[in-house]
Amino acid sequence: xxxxxxxxxLTVISGKGGTGKTTLxxxxxxxxxNAVLADCDVDAADLHLILKxxxxxxxxxxxxxxxxxxxxxxxxxxxxxxxxxxxxxxxxFVVIQDRCEGCGVCRLVCPAGAVRxxxxxxxxxxxxxxxxxxxxxxxxxxxxxASGKLVSLVIAxxxxxxxxxxxxxxxxxxxxxxxxxxxxxxGGSDLALVITEPSLSGIHDMERVLAVCEHFRVxxxxxxxxxDINDTNTCAVEIWCKSKGLEVAGKIPYAEVTTRAxxxxxxxxxxxEGGIGRDVAALWSKVLDRxxx
Amino acid sequence: xxVSVASGKGGTGKTTVxxxxxLAxxxxxxxxxxxxxxxxxEPNCNLLLGMNLETAEEVNLGVPAIDKTKCDFxxxxxxxxxxxxxxxxxxxxxxxxxxxxxCGGCMLLCPKGAIGEKTRTVGTxxxxxxxGLELYxxxxxxxxxxxxxxxxxxxxxxxxxxxxxxxxxxxxxxxxVETIRGSDLCLLVTEPxxxxxxxxxxxxxxxxxxxxxxxxxxxxxxIGDGRVDDWCKDEKIPVLMRIPNSLxxxxxxxxxxxxxxxMPDLNDRFIELLKAVEGRA
Numbered sequence: 031x032x033x034x035x036x037x038x039x040l041t042v043i044s045g046k047g048g049t050g051k052t053t054l055x056x057x058x059x060x061x062x063x064n065a066v067l068a069d070c071d072v073d074a075a076d077l078h079l080i081l082k083x084x085x086x087x088x089x090x091x092x093x094x095x096x097x098x099x100x101x102x103x104x105x106x107x108x109x110x111x112x113x114x115x116x117x118x119x120x121x122x123f124v125v126i127q128d129r130c131e132g133c134g135v136c137r138l139v140c141p142a143g144a145v146r147x148x149x150x151x152x153x154x155x156x157x158x159x160x161x162x163x164x165x166x167x168x169x170x171x172x173x174x175x176a177s178g179k180l181v182s183l184v185i186a187x188x189x190x191x192x193x194x195x196x197x198x199x200x201x202x203x204x205x206x207x208x209x210x211x212x213x214x215x216x217g218g219s220d221l222a223l224v225i226t227e228p229s230l231s232g233i234h235d236m237e238r239v240l241a242v243c244e245h246f247r248v249x250x251x252x253x254x255x256x257x258d259i260n261d262t263n264t265c266a267v268e269i270w271c272k273s274k275g276l277e278v279a280g281k282i283p284y285a286e287v288t289t290r291a292x293x294x295x296x297x298x299x300x301x302x303e304g305g306i307g308r309d310v311a312a313l314w315s316k317v318l319d320r321x322x323x
Numbered sequence: 324x325x326v327s328v329a330s331g332k333g334g335t336g337k338t339t340v341x342x343x344x345x346l347a348x349x350x351x352x353x354x355x356x357x358x359x360x361x362x363x364x365e366p367n368c369n370l371l372l373g374m375n376l377e378t379a380e381e382v383n384l385g386v387p388a389i390d391k392t393k394c395d396f397x398x399x400x401x402x403x404x405x406x407x408x409x410x411x412x413x414x415x416x417x418x419x420x421x422x423x424x425x426c427g428g429c430m431l432l433c434p435k436g437a438i439g440e441k442t443r444t445v446g447t448x449x450x451x452x453x454x455g456l457e458l459y460x461x462x463x464x465x466x467x468x469x470x471x472x473x474x475x476x477x478x479x480x481x482x483x484x485x486x487x488x489x490x491x492x493x494x495x496x497x498x499x500v501e502t503i504r505g506s507d508l509c510l511l512v513t514e515p516x517x518x519x520x521x522x523x524x525x526x527x528x529x530x531x532x533x534x535x536x537x538x539x540x541x542x543x544x545x546i547g548d549g550r551v552d553d554w555c556k557d558e559k560i561p562v563l564m565r566i567p568n569s570l571x572x573x574x575x576x577x578x579x580x581x582x583x584x585x586m587p588d589l590n591d592r593f594i595e596l597l598k599a600v601e602g603r604a
Contacts, residue, residue, distance in 0.1 A: 045365050047333010047493040052518065073496040074331050074525060076518040095405065115426055128500055128533070132405055133426030147405075170496060172528035177496040178468060206333040206493050207364035210468035229577035231338065231367035238365060238465065245466040259570075260577040284570075289547050292517050 037192045038321050039185075039200045041070075041219040041248075045235030047206035049225045050255040053288050053298060055203040056080040057310045058317075059162040060299035065199040067160065068188035069167040070181045070215040072153065073174070077203045080295055083158030083165045091168065091183060093152030093176030094132035097125045103144035110136035110145065128173060152176060155183050157191060164191040178210030185218070199321070206235075208242045216243060221321055222250045223279065228263035236267070240276070251277045251320055253313055256284040279320065280313030282306065325487045326600055327361075327506040327535070331522030333493035335512045336542035336566065338367045339576060341490035343583045344510075344600070345456055347593040348486050353455025355485050361502040362492040363446060363461035363473040371581045374451030374458055382461070382476045383442035384425040389416045393437035400429035400438060421468060446473035448480065470498040478502075486601075495525045503530065508603050509537040510563065515547040520554060527560065536603065538563040540596070564596045 042051050042058075052069075055077060059067050069077040097118070099110070104123050111119040114136055118129035125136075137145035153170040166188035168180050188200045204215040204222075216222050222243045226236035236252065243250040252271050257264040264281065271278050283306065291301035299307045328341040338360075345358040360368040369376060387400070387409065398411040408422040409429060420443050430438045446463045461477040463470050470492070478501075481487050491502040503509045509530050513523040523539070530537040539555055544565040555562050566572065566589070575582045583590040 044333075046367070047330075048335060049333075071494075073494040073499075074333075074522040076332070076521055079517050079521055113427065113431065128504070131424050131426065133424060133428055134403065134405055135426050135428040135431065138403070138428055138432055172495045172525045173497075173500045173532050174495075175497045177494075207362075207470075207498075208465065209364045209463060209470045209498070211496070212364075213466075213468050227577070229573075230370045230579040231365075232577075234367065234370055235365040241465045256573075259573050263577060284573075286546065289516055293548055295517070 037189060037198055037200060039202060039219040040221050040223060040317065040321060041202040041204045041216050042223045042225060043204035043212060043215065043239055044206055044225045045208065045239035046232050049227045049232060051225050052076045052203055053292070054225060054253070054310065055201055056297040057299045058201050058314055059160070060297040061311060061314045062162070062199060062201060064197050065163055065201050066188045066192045066197045067163065067165040068184050068200055068202045070184050070202050070211065071205040072168045072170045072180045072184065072211065073177050075167055075169060078167055080292065080297060081160040081162065081165060082295060083156070083160045083167065085156045085158045087157040089155045090151050091153040091155050091180050092149045093174060093179060095147040096127055096130045096132050096150050097136050098146050098148050099123050099125055100144045100146070103142045105142050107141065109139045109141065113139045153180055155180065155187060157187055163197065164195055166191055178214040181211045181214035208238050212239065212242060213246065216246060216248045219248050221317070222248050223253060223317060224250055225253050225255050226267060227256045228254060228260040228267060230263070233263060233267055251279045251317070253280045253282065254278060255282045257281040258283045277320065279316040280309065282309045282313065324601070325481065325483065325489065325506045327489040327491055327503040327509045328512060329491040329499055329503055329509055329526055330493055330512045331495055331526035332513065332519055335514050335519060337512050338371065338490055339582060340510060340512050340540055341488050342368050342371045342581050343593045344597060345488045346581060346583060347590065347597050349454060349456035356455070357457045357459065357482060357485050357487045359477055359480065359487065359489045360458065360460035361474050361477055361489050363463045363470050363477065364492055366460040366462060368490055369451065369458060369460060370579050372453065372458060373579065374453045376449040376451040376460065379448045379450040379459065380476065381444045382446040382448060382473045383444050384423065384472055385427060385440040386420045386423045386425060386443045387418055387429050388439045388441040389418065390437045390439060391416070393435045395435055397434065400433055403428050403432055424469070445469070448476055471501050474498060474501045495529050499529060500533065503535055504533050506535050508600060509535045510540050511537055512540045512542055513551055514543045515541055515549070515551045519547070520551045523551065540564045540566070542566045543568040563599045564592060566592070
């Protein structure tokens, strides 16, 4: 809640990667009247490739702290290695940075006071402007940790943008999977739109990520993308959703035009309004109904 | 030899490549090949393989158990915990187990010896075997945030005397690092589109950071533009295989049939890939 009006949050997730989350979020950006866009797939962010944001403000993101051992003070007693549960103390008592989870146990047990915990830049967050409105996004350093924490920062920035500019909806492009960045992306959302495809893995992954939504009590709806790849499986998804009381908000056909739109750095609404754009617009109006927006 | 399969972008065909390579290898040397599904948030290999899986082990983390008869609520444990997994109130201690990384620090420092350890199950390791191929898959429990402990447990099943193929999750964050670390070769599967190229570049950065040798597999070859090829050429990155864009591949995959089983030409390409991979050992 902010300023007395509730800013609605829509998160687009999928479980399985590559089902079309970003393509659809970019299209929603085209269609939304008063929204902020947020890219929460922080370790492989692609939405900016279509929306081409102009960055207005940059923030450094510090993830977990990391241990550093002062070789001058270290006596080589081995207590840190004995107690580190992450196998992060390497040969010659140099910390293996990508294994260190910043817990501080090494500093706790070091009798020589040789360990410090250092803040470390793990990415950048951006506040930007696009042709469809304000955008919050980020870049995690490749191989970085604490992606969930960076997702939370992107959402907080999006809420700030929505507040400042009087926007009433945040559209979040979520990450694949079911782990910490997904959990951070759906927290506080009014609706999770799960994009699936009618493959056995698409269905399996959809069911798992819907279970995550249920676990965290986030309302969900389903969209079947590339539905004509396998009509039998599409039908199975529809029956399954009905049995669970889940709305299938849209079905989008397979279309290579989506790749051409991507290469042209355009949304499918801009690129093919009368074709696949029409199916996406129908989906969007169902989603708005669901959000009560 | 350990070969990991990663991508940056999701849905580029990691699982298809990992399973097809494993099948090609197992048919020429049964019982000498392991496939580990390290995408523990969304494991899909067995949807193509259809093995009967049995639970091999549960993955447990040690989380704090507070003995409130000994605790004097001094708050040192909560001050120490960098993950905010403990909150100390005037007459109570709350443990947020799902935030705990299991470092054991609170147990070490408690002046009253009031913190013991209990185990919490965060996932399982399952095992199957069929036609000379051994599969292990990790499965992160629903609602759990941290995949890395499950991937670590899974990688302890590696028999390094065999050809071991690891199927990674998408992205470039900690689960991917944990999967590809220590591989002899990483296959980066991409598609020739702007998203594919952008995320390939991130994945290449991760592989370089970890000093893991790598090569590229271009899937859906022909669907997009030539920028992935151009970039690989500029960076002197070997393109080890191309899978032509084909609706037939997508249709077979959607039914849970490894596309190599329905397309002999494709199987030949994977036999070639296997040779190329082993040539790099």
